[in-house]
Amino acid sequence: MDLSLIAPFEEALKALAARDVLPTALDSQGLRQLGAGFHRQNFTSSQTLLTDLLDEYKSGIEAILNPTTGVSKDRETAQNPEGFVTVGRNAAQVRLAAKQLLQDLGYTAAPGEQGTIKDLSSNARINLVIQTNKDISQGAGWFIQSQDPAALDAFPAQELVRIEGRKEPRDWRLRWEQALAAAGDAPGIAAFQASGRMIARKDSGVWQALGDGAGGYDDSLGNPFPPFAFQSGMGVRDIGYDEALALNLIQAGEAVRPQLPADLASLFGMN
Amino acid sequence: MRLTLKVRENLTATTAALIAELRGPGTVTAAAVGVANETRDWFAGLEQTRPNKMGFPRSHFWSDVRGSVQNPQLSGDQAATVAITHVGIRQRLEGGKIVPLKGEYLTIPANAQAYSHLAREFHNLHFGFAENRYGGLSPALIENTSQEFTVGRKKKDGTRTVKPGRERGGEVFFWLVRQVYQPADPSVLPPEERLVGAVEKAVGGYARNLIARAKGAAASVASAPEVP
Numbered sequence: 428m429d430l431s432l433i434a435p436f437e438e439a440l441k442a443l444a445a446r447d448v449l450p451t452a453l454d455s456q457g458l459r460q461l462g463a464g465f466h467r468q469n470f471t472s473s474q475t476l477l478t479d480l481l482d483e484y485k486s487g488i489e490a491i492l493n494p495t496t497g498v499s500k501d502r503e504t505a506q507n508p509e510g511f512v513t514v515g516r517n518a519a520q521v522r523l524a525a526k527q528l529l530q531d532l533g534y535t536a537a538p539g540e541q542g543t544i545k546d547l548s549s550n551a552r553i554n555l556v557i558q559t560n561k562d563i564s565q566g567a568g569w570f571i572q573s574q575d576p577a578a579l580d581a582f583p584a585q586e587l588v589r590i591e592g593r594k595e596p597r598d599w600r601l602r603w604e605q606a607l608a609a610a611g612d613a614p615g616i617a618a619f620q621a622s623g624r625m626i627a628r629k630d631s632g633v634w635q636a637l638g639d640g641a642g643g644y645d646d647s648l649g650n651p652f653p654p655f656a657f658q659s660g661m662g663v664r665d666i667g668y669d670e671a672l673a674l675n676l677i678q679a680g681e682a683v684r685p686q687l688p689a690d691l692a693s694l695f696g697m698n
Numbered sequence: 699m700r701l702t703l704k705v706r707e708n709l710t711a712t713t714a715a716l717i718a719e720l721r722g723p724g725t726v727t728a729a730a731v732g733v734a735n736e737t738r739d740w741f742a743g744l745e746q747t748r749p750n751k752m753g754f755p756r757s758h759f760w761s762d763v764r765g766s767v768q769n770p771q772l773s774g775d776q777a778a779t780v781a782i783t784h785v786g787i788r789q790r791l792e793g794g795k796i797v798p799l800k801g802e803y804l805t806i807p808a809n810a811q812a813y814s815h816l817a818r819e820f821h822n823l824h825f826g827f828a829e830n831r832y833g834g835l836s837p838a839l840i841e842n843t844s845q846e847f848t849v850g851r852k853k854k855d856g857t858r859t860v861k862p863g864r865e866r867g868g869e870v871f872f873w874l875v876r877q878v879y880q881p882a883d884p885s886v887l888p889p890e891e892r893l894v895g896a897v898e899k900a901v902g903g904y905a906r907n908l909i910a911r912a913k914g915a916a917a918s919v920a921s922a923p924e925v926p
Binding site: 435436438491492493494501502503504505506507510511512513514515516517518519520522523526561562565566568569572573575576577578580581582583588590591592660662664665667668669679680681682 | 723724727728732735738739742745746758764765766768769781785786787789791792794796797815816819884899900901902903906907908909910911912913914
């Protein structure tokens, strides 16, 4: 078994590449109504008509997802005698490029909107675009990879967990209950009541319901994989066969089937 | 760099027997997904336990690293690779000297506003020397000084009162250094015994699932009505 620091995240890159840059005057609510399938095929940002800016974001996120390996004499250590160095971009570099582009384009925010999320050049706005699109690409890549039948046999369930702390965390336990109810996931409801943990089978409808904002949430992203909602800080972790069996989420020897939205199944040839 | 885990030599006899019984890519996949999951859990733990040393707002570095851990790619029926595709993890793991790629200096953030930002994102900094924590003078990028003013209401004669407010600036945003040496930190990856444990758990569960499925299939065949 190898742990590698060099292989590209091909599924994440492919999910990102499949999205065509599309300028739009729609606000976030208008965009949300277009559905997740639209967003998995188009790279947009609320009320952003600047194609160059969207191109810059997309190429920047691709560079974050796909670092390469170079060699530098400065980096030679006992642990790294070859002097390998990982070369790629980070969020700060992508943010700087976006700011410089907006400056070159002569962009100025509308009066009263400077520094707010509506200001295309604000840290808050740029960070949101970079973080959300990076997380969605990685979430899609991980989701695709997890559909392998052997992976599903070994890890047939997953748990919704907090990965990043938030100053004012949203009530994800309530959202989970509402998503379970919307999906009609009786084993998931029983497991939640028994364990207090947000665990469900990977083929449960609860993941899509969570992404759809079941319960009336308008911050969701429409995908059955993390981050589920803007800046949620939430993720999933795999739950193994023995634990899923103990929680009565599956029967002994039961196979959990791959569950892919049609557009992703088509993109990855998994129909 | 590749970190090769010789898990095969460290497995218990029970798991080794199961692997022998269930040879094939499925078992390797299950084992490697176990490694990937353990690695993700390890990074999630670092996200909770390793805030930045200066007490600045979290940049969620370890959460980002966790998000870059991929599920395994098989290389043949006997081996798999779990990739961590993040620009910063190698430096943490292996350490080494960092020198500027462009210009003379590296910029080390000195306050919360500068943390997670590049110096070029700021347009109000100038080069200078400032007192460092040891009492000496070090090169730095320092915030320009500016004077705040309060403009009063328009008077009958059309003029306004302008009162000077507080003076701002002078704060060090970045320290400038010619190079940094970061020590290697092998603790950023889970210890081998944890990965071996994860492999055993994953393969065990996978095997029990397949065995139960095979038993169920055999039972259903045995109980099927005879075809006349």
